[in-house]
Amino acid sequence: MAKNILILGGGTGGSIVANILARSLSPQEASITVLTASPQHVYQPYQLYIPFGYQDPRKIARSERSLLHRRVSLVVDPVEELDVKNQKVVCRSRKSYPYDYLVIATGSTVDEEQIPGFKEGADHFYTPEAAFVLYEKLQNFNGGTIVVGIGGLPYKCPVAPVEFTFMLEEFLTKRGIRQQSEIIYTFPLNDVFNIKTAADYIKADFDKRNIKTELFFNLAEIHPEKKIAESIEGTELSYDLLVMTPPHKGAPFLRGHEIADADGWVQTDRHSLKVAQLENVWSLGDTTNLPVSKAGSTAHFQAPVIAKQICAAIRQETVDSEKVKYNGHVACFIESGYGKATMLDFDYEHPPQPPPPTEFIHFQKLALNKFYWYLIPKALI
Amino acid sequence: MEGIKITKEVDARGSFCPGPLMEMIRLIRSAQVGDVVAVISADEGTKKDLPAWIKKAKHELIAEEPVEGGGTRFICRKLH
Ligand SMILES: Cc1cc2nc3c(=O)[nH]c(=O)nc-3n(C[C@H](O)[C@H](O)[C@H](O)COP(=O)(O)OP(=O)(O)OC[C@H]3O[C@@H](n4cnc5c(N)ncnc54)[C@H](O)[C@@H]3O)c2cc1C
Numbered sequence: 001m002a003k004n005i006l007i008l009g010g011g012t013g014g015s016i017v018a019n020i021l022a023r024s025l026s027p028q029e030a031s032i033t034v035l036t037a038s039p040q041h042v043y044q045p046y047q048l049y050i051p052f053g054y055q056d057p058r059k060i061a062r063s064e065r066s067l068l069h070r071r072v073s074l075v076v077d078p079v080e081e082l083d084v085k086n087q088k089v090v091c092r093s094r095k096s097y098p099y100d101y102l103v104i105a106t107g108s109t110v111d112e113e114q115i116p117g118f119k120e121g122a123d124h125f126y127t128p129e130a131a132f133v134l135y136e137k138l139q140n141f142n143g144g145t146i147v148v149g150i151g152g153l154p155y156k157c158p159v160a161p162v163e164f165t166f167m168l169e170e171f172l173t174k175r176g177i178r179q180q181s182e183i184i185y186t187f188p189l190n191d192v193f194n195i196k197t198a199a200d201y202i203k204a205d206f207d208k209r210n211i212k213t214e215l216f217f218n219l220a221e222i223h224p225e226k227k228i229a230e231s232i233e234g235t236e237l238s239y240d241l242l243v244m245t246p247p248h249k250g251a252p253f254l255r256g257h258e259i260a261d262a263d264g265w266v267q268t269d270r271h272s273l274k275v276a277q278l279e280n281v282w283s284l285g286d287t288t289n290l291p292v293s294k295a296g297s298t299a300h301f302q303a304p305v306i307a308k309q310i311c312a313a314i315r316q317e318t319v320d321s322e323k324v325k326y327n328g329h330v331a332c333f334i335e336s337g338y339g340k341a342t343m344l345d346f347d348y349e350h351p352p353q354p355p356p357p358t359e360f361i362h363f364q365k366l367a368l369n370k371f372y373w374y375l376i377p378k379a380l381i
Numbered sequence: 382m383e384g385i386k387i388t389k390e391v392d393a394r395g396s397f398c399p400g401p402l403m404e405m406i407r408l409i410r411s412a413q414v415g416d417v418v419a420v421i422s423a424d425e426g427t428k429k430d431l432p433a434w435i436k437k438a439k440h441e442l443i444a445e446e447p448v449e450g451g452g453t454r455f456i457c458r459k460l461h
Contacts, residue, residue, distance in 0.1 A: 153403055188406070189399050190430050216437045218406055232410060233438040234461075291397060 003030045003314050006099035008079050008089065009251075010036030010064040013285030013299030014105035015377035020307040022069035023379075029314050032071060034064070035089065035097060037078040037106075041067055042128065043372050045296065048160055048335070050131035051138055052171050057128040067377040079106070080253050084278060101280050101310050104266055106251035108156050108286035108294055114247040115151055117222030121229070122151070122244040125164065137241060138171065143180030144240030147229055151219040152247030153188055154265075156286050156294035159344065161185070161245050162193065162202055163335040168243075169209050170337035183210075184237060186217035186229075198344055201354045205336070219244060248294070250287060265289035270348070271325040273306050280313070282306040292348075293330045300376060301329040333365040341365050385443065387456065388412065390419040394452045398426035405431055405457065409440060412459045417443065423452035431455050 005021060007014045018034050025032070040061040049055035065074050077091035088098045110126045112118045125131035148165045165185050172178040185192065185206060192206065192213055193199040206213060220232040222242065229237045229244070249255060250264020259276040260266045267276045268288035275281040284306060285299030292298055305326045312319045328348030335341050340357035341364075355361070375381045389408055393401035401422035408418040420431070428445075432455070435442045441458040448454050 153399070189402065190433055194399050216434055218410075232406070233434075291400060 002028055003100040004098060005030050005032045005101045005103070005310060006089065006097055007032070007034045007103045007105060008036075008082075009105035009107055009285075009287070010034045010038075010041060010068075010074065011105060011107050011285070011299075012296040012377065013107075013287075013303060014103065015041065015064070015067055016300060016303035016379045017103050017105065017284070017307055018072045019067075019069045019377065019379040020304060021310060022071040024307060024311050025314065027071065030101075031073070033073040033075060033097070034068060035075045035077060035079060035091065036064060037076070039064055039076050041377065043369070045157070045369060045372075047125045047128055047131045048163055048167070050128065051125050051134040051164070052167055053135055053139070057132045060128060062373055067373070069378075079251070082253055082257060082259075084259060084276075084281060087280075099280075101313065102282070103306060103310075104254075104275065104281070104283040104287050105285050105299070106254070106287055108154075108248040108250060110246040111249045112246045115219055115222060117224050118151065118244070118246060121222035121224035121227075122242045122246070124244060124246055125160075126156075126246055134243065138168075141177070141181075141241060143177045145182045145184065145238060146241045146243065147184045147186060147237050147239040148243045149184075149186030149214075149217060149219070149229075149245070150188055151244040153194075154294055155245045155248045157332070158194070158293050158295070159198075159332050159334050161243075164243065165211060166205070166209075166337040167335055169211060182212065184212045184214055184239075186214045186219075186231075186237070188216070188218045190215050195344070195346070195351055197351045197353055201342070248286075254287070261289060270328070272309065272321065273302055273326055274309075282309070290328075292328055293332065295330055295332055296376070297331045298329075301331075302326050303379070333361065333368070335362065335365065385417055385456070387419045388416045390421070390454075392421045393427075394421055394423040396422075397424050398430065400424070401427040401455075402430050402434055405434065405455065409438070409457065409459050414459055414461060417456060417458045419454050419456045421448050421452050421454045427455070428453065 041064040042061045046055045046060040081090040090096045123134040191199040217231045254260040254264035266283040273282045284302040286294040308324045331345040336357040341362035342354045342357040344352035346352040391404045393404045405420045443456040
């Protein structure tokens with residue numbers, strides 16, 4: 001009897017796992033279903049470019065169906081309950097779906113409600129809509145103080161606020177209003193980033209470009225009428241424009257679930273990616289509680305590890321856990337502005353050593369943005 | 382620490398920087414003024430960062446004590 005594989009979430013991670021499995025397993029071995037919340041697949045890295053007018057928010061999504069192998073069934077129906085004991089999920093339509101093997105890839109969502117005043121006082125680029133609002137504000141900005149920072153850990157694409165800050169500095173310079181503007185970058189920890197080697201590089205570049213920093217700044221509250229952002233450490237920053245990464249959480253059905261924590265991050269084994277010591281459930285990408293970046297590249301390197309284990313389980317083969325394991329690999333480009341970029345490439349054992357920014361790395365990032373649709377979700381690389 | 386009642390404690394051993402510090406920040410966020418909370422960490426970076434954060438945030442670091450099995454317990458009182 002064919003086994004039932006259910007993949008929750010049709011974003012980067014879910015699509016790659018589904019497509020590898022569809023190519024690896026015959027219809028007699030398994031049926032593969034992706035259960036997701038939206039018929040669209042958004043390429044989120046493009047959201048970074050929207051505030052500066054370099055990208056059109058209407059052009060950053062494609063149909064998820066078009067990205068999936070024809071053998072993968074796609075169901076658009078958000079999951080509302082997960083019952084690991086009875087191996088089934090229940091969706092918004094109240095239909096329930098049983099599974100033999102489950103992969104959780106529902107990603108992370110922004111939760112603006114967590115910080116009083118956030119909705120009214122802060123802008124961000126973590127949804128296409130918010131990024132477009134910020135575009136309008138930046139077009140009309142004529143100088144003043146812009147505070148950029150992080151409103152809660154963890155959040156997705158840890159370098160995105162740094163990239164935004166670099167690109168903002170270039171944007172203000174090109175518009176001729178850099179002299180009349182002050183940029184202040186805030187971070188919750190005692191450094192500008194949570195990986196030391198990257199922090200050293202970023203701080204040096206901030207200093208060169210006269211970008212100020214405010215460290216140990218854990219956003220507590222925003223006072224939109226007074227235009228003040230306040231931290232739990234008691235620091236108050238006045239702003240004319242506030243660009244703050246909103247706090248993130250896992251999907252609602254995972255928050256407080258027995259396999260996750262209160263914020264919905266799923267307990268995941270750092271090497272096998274198995275969930276809560278269950279033999280038939282895995283998770284990847286933003287969904288996990290792993291101390292690695294919530295990034296598309298993380299999901300990309302994790303997906304084959306899960307697919308191989310599922311194929312072996314269905315064929316009743318044993319896996320060599322030394323060979324089939326995730327080693328913490330993440331690779332992220334950092335746009336540095338002025339047509340250059342650098343890169344963070346690291347794993348559990350090896351911290352990144354970012355090279356000096358070059359035009360070549362910038363073009364690599366642009367190429368990835370262009371070819372994402374053809375290569376990544378389809379699992380061709 | 383005799384005589385001091387810890388209202389909440391998180392064992393963050395096995396979690397690396399910035400995990401233990403974030404646990405302390407989370408605990409302080411959810412505590413009442415006057416509460417005493419604690420985080421246990423075995424991470425080297427925490428030894429510097431956690432007291433530095435408590436100082437910056439103007440709370441009180443009551444004690445750092447070694448824990449059986451390895452690691453340090455950082456005990457902090459929420460002052461405001
Ligand atoms: C501005 C920005 C810039 C970024 N830049 C980069 C970058 O340069 N490089 C990089 O590697 N990463 C980058 N990222 C991060 C990257 O986009 C995410 O980390 C990546 O998409 C995570 O993949 P995922 O599969 O875990 O989640 P997602 O791709 O977010 O997919 C989650 C899926 O789950 C679905 N879903 C949600 N809730 C439910 C539910 N209840 N039931 C069913 N389905 C559900 C959603 O519809 C979605 O299809 C960036 C992100 C942002 C916001």
